[in-house]
Amino acid sequence: DGGITQSPKYLFRKEGQNVTLSCEQNLNHDAMYWYRQDPGQGLRLIYYSQIVNDFQKGDIAEGYSVSREKKESFPLTVTSAQKNPTAFYLCASSIQWAGLAGNNEQFFGPGTRLTVL
């Protein structure tokens, strides 16, 4: 079965600690994304990656870091510099730029809920 997995489902962090959220896909997609979702709000883009060894900041990148060493993996680190990290984090992937006639459908993982204690 092809899809995206995220782990862990729930994560608790003490203030001042860095934590890393895992995202793996076996869809052979080039592009991957990290979103943050807060209650009553839509999705806000943290980072995205078009291709291996390349990534770009999204709208709310401060306090986060990513890496893209393998096509199938795009881990997100929430650093101690992120002032309010408690949120639901969603990872997604899509076929890379499909051209003007292309469908940029994004496929989502099940999410990780991060709580800072």
Place this chain on the structure above:
Amino acid sequence: GEDVEQSLFLSVREGDSSVINCTYTDSSSTYLYWYKQEPGAGLQLLTYIFSNMDMKQDQRLTVLLNKKDKHLSLRIADTQTGDSAIYFCAESLDSNYQLIWGAGTKLIIKP
């Protein structure tokens, strides 16, 4: 800049039709999407429409696109309790492959 707007809540009776509305600002949209999010889960694609179409039907779902008014709607016929979720509208621009997201509409089903 690009913007996608949706109402935050919609309440309907079980068995009635639900109509969830979305407006967008960028006329260079290529595809428009409807995603569903159940509590505590990721997003699932429900349906999408290409910008040169004005209607798409898929079983209980009907998508209407008014490109002149930049208005997209999702109609769910015979709404069931299992349709209770947050519905997100998103647009894809021809300038890049990112999606621009609405804030989501929470659909509440009354018995």
